[in-house]
Amino acid sequence: MESTQGLPLEIRLSAYLDGQLPQTEVDEIDAILAEDDDARVVFEKLKLGSEFGARAFDRMLQDPIPLDLVRTIKDVGKSENEAPKSGFAAIPVSAAAPRRPPAFWPKALAASLVIFIAGGAAGYLVSEQQDAAEAPLQIAAARTWLDDIADYHRIYSRQTRHLVEVPASEQEHIAEWLSASTGVTFTPPDLSDKNLTFQGARLLVAGGKPTAQLLYRDAENEIFAICFLKSDPVEGTTALTESMRNDIGLISWQKGNASFVVVGPSADPDLERIAEAVSASI
Structure with missing residues (x-):
């Protein structure tokens, strides 16, 4: 893989899309896209x-x-x-x-x-x-909203200082802000029994709609997210559906007037259990 340092941004992003960059430049492009x-x-x-x-x-x-x-x-x-x-x-x-x-x-x-x-x-x-x-x-x-979510997760999960937009210490504000922005009433789930610590939240746009992103970190420093947006209402809760985008695993479902997805490393064996816990509590 050849370096694209010094080349126009369009060329660098094209090489990034094609998977033709060394890891150091991938990290650099991730940071650029995040900011x-x-x-x-x-x-x-x-x-x-x-x-x-x-x-x-x-x-x-x-x-x-x-x-x-x-x-x-x-x-x-x-x-x-x-x-x-x-x-x-x-x-x-x-x-x-x-x-x-x-x-x-x-x-x-x-x-x-x-x-x-x-x-x-x-x-x-x-x-x-x-x-x-x-x-x-x-x-x-x-494309579906899950493709957008996977792209966001790939970028933000590698951030440290700028992982979230609003920190976990403002949990009450997060619930009010994202409920008003998305039209979905919720409470950030406590996933401490799954060894996940709530870090904070962001507001995204996925599938052309305002979308909430709640971020959690595990003991190995891996990042997991719960994302949701308003959708056509369904009766009760649909079954969990698993999909993958390269190294990212997504488990999605619908509940009432909202669509939800839990996102994390595709290789993590606890991803489905985390999704089950979120589905039952959010």
Whole structure:
């Protein structure tokens, strides 16, 4: 993994999204995203563009490659020194690079062209044509509020001094503030019997709605969170549903007019028991 120190923020965030940064730079980008509103806006745009491009690429790969394109690619492979006959610019190849067998060229170049087109179109469509009829709807449908929660947790769980917005010492204020902000009445659960100490709270935006985040710390310094937002009402309490986002585990449910999720390390064996305790007490 190469360093991106000194490069524009957009390039650094793109490498961060692709998992191409060393851990020291990952920590640095996490800190930037936690404290810089403008950086978070750029990050969200890049993330949406990446997701849209990946879906467009998957759809394009399902279509057969046009025969005319295959013929054009073959012609380019046979005459590298001639001017390209198609509208695509020639792709320079180092003289020292090993040549692949001729039979490989059609598929390899076609795949490269598809990747180039999908990636470029994704960035353009998301950033410049958000008024298009279908693209924003497809992007919105791809993410849930749990994806937003996982992103927030990945950033804030690594904070020390700025872990919370309001400290645990102001528990009464936290309950009043977040209840008024989210429309969900609650009391911060006491999870000391689960070896979790309440640290404080934040107000987030997940799924386009104000969302409460209550943060707890265990004896190993791992961070757990309870997040909730107002949702369409249900009868009683739904079953707990477990999901994962890489190394982050999420156990979610609905209760009354609210949706809840407990977030923590996916490898923690007590995550489900913590969620059960929260579901019964919050």
